[in-house]
Amino acid sequence: MAKYMLIMRATDEAWATVSETVTFDEMLSTMGRYNEELINAGVLIAAEGMEDAAKGVVIDFAGEKPVVTDGPYGETKELFGGFYIIEVASQEEAIEWGLRMPMMVPGSKLEIRRVPGIDEFPQDSEWVLKEKAWRERTGQV
Template identity: 75%
Template sequence: MAKYMLIMRATDETWANMSKVSFDEMLETMGRFNEELIKAGVLLAAEGLDDASQGVVVDFSGETPVVTDGPYGETKELFGGFYLLDVASKEEAVEWAKKLPAFPGSKCEIRRVPTIDEFPQDNEWIIKERAWRERTGQL
């Protein structure tokens, strides 16, 4: 099994289409999909994000970090939420992504999440992280 993150990307078209649906209807639709993932035993986490205008950006382009309010980049570059799945393959992650109840204009980026076992096990920071993961029940 491998972890894959499904990153939900929205465009102006997506937001316009979302505004036509009641919040309760949206929760119902997403809830049914989430329940399907849970029943299949593949859902590890799923979260939506607050409106990008409520966020901040920390820019490391200069000598010192600069913090600015609001979204960074164009609307099409922002993501609005994610699913973290534990599936057998990238192909299975793609099949789940194709079932997402997404609005027209949405895109879903799929990225594998490497495991701690893929890093040099004799590295002191990996050893410390592994110990932390064991203490917190993540391994």
């Protein structure tokens, strides 16, 4: 089994389309049914939606000193809207779940990336060993 992150991204126009055509209650119901499918299949590890980008901040490390900028952002091509972490047998299975993702309209994308496990990092690293100990203490392993 491997973990995969499904990253929901959309353009400003795609977000506007969804917010203009679907009520918040309808969105909760639709996403709730999808979440329930993931839970019932035993593959859901985590899922979170993101607050409006206008309420966020960006830390830009492009210059000598980091610059913190309040939202709304300048030009946005795609916004990160939320994510799922699922544990499935293969990338193909992750793609199958991604293809079933509701609320994806033209201008939306779903990026799927594998999340490497802690055991894939050098086991003689002091920092990996510390993280493994923390994961064990917190019941994550």
